[in-house]
Amino acid sequence: MADKNSEKNFKNVYFTESRELLDAMEMSLLSLEKDSQDEDSINSIFRAAHTIKGNSGMFGFGRIGDFTHVLENVLVGARSGTIAVKAELIGLLLECHDFIQVLLDHYESEENRPLDQESEALFERLITRLNKYIPDSKNIKKLKEKVIEEIGEVAPSFSDDHGLRVANDCWHISLRFGKNVFKDGLDPYSFVSYLGEKGEIVNIRSIYENMPYGEEMKGDFCYLGFEIDFRSSINKKEIEDVFDFVINDCDIRILPPNTSIADYVKLIEDLPEKPMKIGDMLREIGSLTESELKQALELQAEFSMTTEKAPEELLVGNILVEENMIQKYILEAALTKQENVKKREESNRKLIRIDAEKLDHLINLIGELVITGSNVKQISESDDKIGIAKAVTDMSKLIEEIRDSTMGIRMVPIGETFSRFERVVRDLSREKGKRIDFNVVGGETELDKTLIDKLSDPLIHLIRNSVDHGIGTPDERVKAGKPANGTLTLNAYHETGSIVIEVSDDGNGLDADAILSKAVELGLAKPDQTFTDYELYQFIFHPGFSTAKEVSNISGRGVGMDVVKKNIESLRGNVFLESERGQGTTVRIHLPLTLAIIDGFMVRIADSYYVLALDMVTECTEVRKEELDSKEGGNYINLRGDVLPFMRMREFFKETGGEPEKPKVVVVEYSRKKIGLVVDDLIGEFQTVIKPMGKIFSKLQWLSGSTILGTGEVAYILDVPKLIKNAKELE
C-alpha cells in the first residue's frame, strides 16, 4: 500500500543533494585556504553544513545530524571572528568534510546499522578536535541563530525541484492552549479573531483529542487546540505577535507557505495528538493534499521508528552479550560491503541532474514533432508528392534534432569534475612537500555523464603520477632553473570527432634511460635495441611497469598506467603520452563524443556495408585504379601535394576480386593522423545506433560494433582509430 518508491526517491535526492553540497563545501574550503577572510566561502560552508544537518533529521540519520551540529558551531565561531581561520582549522574542516562523505556512504548503503567501530572512533576524535575550537558553548546558540538569520534560513532546498514542497500556499498555524487559559481570563476567541483581521483564515479546525471524557473533564479547563490555514502577507514574527499575550500559555507552531513536507513531518511528530488524527486534520483543512499527507505519514512512521531504535544502538558494545552483536555486525558489514558499493553505484546512476533549459528545448522539439507528424498524416492522404516529401524531410530533420538534444541531456561540463581534483592535488602536494599550482582549462567542455564518471579514476591516477613523479620539490625545481611552484594543468577541448583531455605538468618528464633499463629488466627489450620515444613510452602501459625508485603510498607500485589505458579503451578512447626530459609530461586522452549514437558514413566494400564515424571523415575522393597499383613499395597517394598513406580495404578484409575501375578513397583523421581507406563505393551519411559486438566477436579488432540497416542488413562499424594505428605501424 505504501508507496515505497517515493520514500526511496526522497532518500536518493537527499544523497545526491548532500554530495553536491559537500562538493561546494570542499571548493569553498579550498578557496578559504587561499583567502582566509573570504566571508562568502565561510557562509557557503556553513550553509552546506546547515542544510545537510536539516535534511538528515528528516530521515533519522542521527550521526550526520550530531556531527554537522558541532561542525556548525565551529563555523559560527569562525564566521563571527571568535575562531581564527588558520591552515590547521581548514585542514580539520576538510577532514570533517571527508567524514561526512563517509557517513553519507554509510547511511546510503546500510542505513539501519550502527557505524562500525573505526568510524565511530573517528567520529569521537573529530568531535573532540572540533570542540576544542569552541571557547564558550553558551553563546554559540545565540550566535548561530543570528548567522542563520543573516545568511537566510536554508530550508531543505532539495525539495524544490522534486515536488517535496507542499502545494499549499498558506501559513499553517498550530495552536495548543494551556489548561489555565480560561481561568487566566484569556479567551482564544480574541486571539483567533485578531488573527483574522491580519489576513484570511482560510480554514480552521478545533482539536480536542486530549480532552478527558465524562466526569474527568473540567468545564473551566481549556483542552482546545486549533489547526489554522492562514493566508496573509505578514511575516512569521508578526503572526507570533498576534499571540503575544498568551505566549506563555500556548504552544504555537507556525509553518510558512509552501514549506517542505519535512516540516509537516516534524509538526506531526511534535504535536501531542496521534499522527493519524493530525494528518487527517491537515488534509481536511487543505494544508496537505492526500498524497502529501501519505508521504508525510510514511516518513513520520520511519522517523519515529529510527528514533525509538536509538537506545538499542547505544547498548551495542556494552557487555558480553553485545560483543557478539558487534562481531555479527562486523561480519555482516564485511560480507555486504561489496554488495553495498555496487548498490550505491546503481543508485548513483539513477539520478542525473538536467539543465532545465535543455529539457525545455527538448519538450519544444517534441511539440513540433507532434505537429509535423499530424501534418505528414494529413498530406499523405492526398496525392501531393512534393508536399509529402517536404513534410517527411521536415520530420526527419526534427528527429535528428531531437536525437541531438536528447544526447545533449546527458552532457555535462567537465569543469565540475576537474575542480574536484583540486583537493587531490592539494593533499598530495602537501604530503610530498611540493608546491603545485593547479589549473583548469576548457572546463566548459561538455562530455557524456557516464564518460565523466568513468574518467574520474584514470584522471586521479594520472594526477597522482604527476604530483608524485613528475613535479619535483621546490628545491629541486629551483636548482633546475624552474619556478618553485610546479604547474599541473587539466585541459579539455574538442578535436575532430573526439574530446581530448590533457593532464600536463611542467615537471621532470619521462626518463627514457630509466624506462629502457626497466624494460630490459622485465625482459621486454634487449639492451642494445634502439627505440623511438614513442615506442619507449609504450612500455609504460605495460602491466607492472614502474620506474619509481621507491614505492610510495601514492604511486609507484607499478599498477597504474596499464589500468588507465584499459579503462580509457573500454570507453572507446585512446591514451597518448608526450614528454620532454626536464620540461614536463603531457598525457592526452582521446574520447568519443557520445557512447551510443553516431553520425556515420556508410561505404561498401565488396558485398558488405561498413560505417565510419562521420566526425573522423575529412573528405572523399576518387582515384584511378592504376594510381593505386602503380605505387611500388608503399601505399601512398598524392593528395593535393601531400603524401597520404592508404589501405586497400578489399585486400585488408581478404575479399576476392579487385577494386572497381574507379575506387573511392575516404580520408579519415584521428589524433592528428590521416589515412585513406580505399573502398568500392560511397553510400552516404547515415545515423547509426551502435550495437556492441557479442563476446565471440571480441577478437575482431577492426570492428567496434555493428548496426542494422533499414533493409534489415547488418553493417559493421569500422574502428577507425585502430585502423589508423595499424596503418602507422605498417609504415
Add this chain to the structure above:
Amino acid sequence: MKLKIVRKKTENNSLHFTLAGEMTVYSVGKLKDFLLNELKSCSGITIDLAEIDEADTSGFQLLLFLKREAAILGKSFRITEMSSRLRNIFNLYKEIA
C-alpha cells in the same frame, strides 16, 4: 452565576433546555456537571441557546464536549437556537453547531 436554565421534559424521555444569560468560564464548570448528569439520565437533549448573551471559548468547548459525550453514550444532542454571540464564535472556529 448569571445563568437561567429552564428544564422541560419532552416525549420519548428527552429533555429540552432553554438557557439564558452567561455561558463563560464563570459558569461552564457547574453547567458541565449539570448537563452531563442530565444527559446520562435521559435519551437525548435539545438545547435552545438563543438567549445566551455572553459566551466565550469555554462555552464553545463545553458544547463540543457534550456533543462528543452524547455520541459516546449513544444519545442525541441538538442545539435548536443560537444567540448571535455564540453564532459568532462558531463561525470564527468554522464549527457546525
